[in-house]
Amino acid sequence: MTTTPEEGPRHLEIKDDSDRTVAKADVTTALGPEGTVRTSMQSDAYAPPGSRASLVDAVMDLPEVQASDRMEAAVPYGDAESLERLRERTEDAETRAAGATTLLDANIPEAPEPHGGQPAKPEQPS
Numbered sequence: 429m430t431t432t433p434e435e436g437p438r439h440l441e442i443k444d445d446s447d448r449t450v451a452k453a454d455v456t457t458a459l460g461p462e463g464t465v466r467t468s469m470q471s472d473a474y475a476p477p478g479s480r481a482s483l484v485d486a487v488m489d490l491p492e493v494q495a496s497d498r499m500e501a502a503v504p505y506g507d508a509e510s511l512e513r514l515r516e517r518t519e520d521a522e523t524r525a526a527g528a529t530t531l532l533d534a535n536i537p538e539a540p541e542p543h544g545g546q547p548a549k550p551e552q553p554s
Contacts, residue, residue, distance in 0.1 A: 436456075437454055437455065437456040438454070438455040438456075438490065438492075439452065439453070439454050439455075440452060440453045440455065440483065440486050440487060442475075442479045442482050442483045442486070444475075444476055444479070448472075449472075450471060450472045450474075450475035450476065450479045451469070451470070451471035451472065451475050451479045451480050451482070451483040452469070452470055452471075452483070453467050453468065453469045453470070453483055453486075453487050454467065454468050455467045455487055455490060455492075455493065457492045457493070457495075457496055458496070463496050463497065463498075464496060464497070464498040464499070464500060465492065465493045465496040465498070465499050465500070465536070466499075466500045466501075467487055467499065467500075467501045467502070468501075468502045469483060469484070469487070469501065469502065469503045469504075469507070469510055470504065471483070471504065471507065471510070477509070478509075480507060480509040480510040480513070481509055481510070481512075481513040483510070484510055484513035484514055484517060485513065485517070488517045488518075488536075493536065494536070494539050496536055497535065497536060498533070498534070498535060498536065499514075499518055499532070499533070499534050499535075499536050500531070500532070500533055501514055501531070501532040501534075502526075502529050502530075502531055502532075503529065503530050503532065504528065504529065504530070505525060505527070505528050505529055505530050506530075507530070511523065511530060511532065514532055514534065515534075517537075518532075518534035518535060518536055518537070519534060519535040519536075519537050520534060520535045521533070521534035522534070
């Protein structure tokens, strides 16, 4: 996966084994916390299974996305893999068709805090 620097809009890419871009997304966030994140996702018609879901995961795992309350996503019409993963990673998702695009509006769930409010410590092997 390739990303652009954190300042300004982000561009993410998922590449296949031959280093060819098979899925990409542009991500922008409203200034300040608790805003709305907007993303536009595209993928190659022959993208390997799982690459679209990996792109959604990469977008959802960005710190600025996790700090946002809402998401507005545009995905190609018929891209069931991306839409399914977006529904899994968001709450109260609503979709509507807009030409060759499906628009998704959803809430971004708060990241769960570790038990006791302390950062989780990695387990040590026994």
